[in-house]
Amino acid sequence: QVQLVESGGGVVQPGRSLRLSCAASGFPFSSFAMHWVRQAPGKGLEWVAGTSYDGSTKYYADSVKGRFTISRDNSKSTLFLQMNGLRPEDTAIFFCAREGTATTAGTLCYWGQGTLVTVSS
């Protein structure tokens, strides 16, 4: 079955960097677009970034553009989010999510359990 397992979260000081990983299994990872979505404590969902199946196309929310970089290693079925210049407002649970198939392409059909990033001095 599809599994997405995020890791790399933790407590980091403002201005520092963190790299999140999402290990995928149970499906042909290199065939699907992938995304990161975050949720600040007690708040709603915010789409953060997405990448095409081959990593050639990447999109970002305005709030993270220029600071975060999404990437993937299809040989290791792993999605990454490099986060630089972290701010307190980046504190959130970060979820990785897989897009659906042809009919559900564009939607987020499978989600990991999330990893918590806390930006605080």
Add this chain to the structure above:
Amino acid sequence: DIQMTQSPSTLSASVGDRVTITCRASQSISRWLAWYQQKAGKAPKLLIYKASSLESGVPSRFSGSGSGTEFTLTINSLQPDDFATYYCQQYNNYPNTFGQGTKLEIK
């Protein structure tokens, strides 16, 4: 960027009720709208895609409608398991954007 506005923010209802949640887009998104359910401490779950198509395994009491800028999620005969927070998401354009969420509470 396309803004998504959900209403109401909170909805109180009883088991067996029929409820409707509205989502409005700041510009036309055709039918590229999805609805998700999220329970406390859990990842969201896809319910509806392309405005009105039910995701596999989702009970038929859930339905979606709309196109352009106005969309609705309807839940018929509310069950105890349905009390959660619901989000709409547009995937017509990047950046994809979510509504702010509607919390469905037990009356």
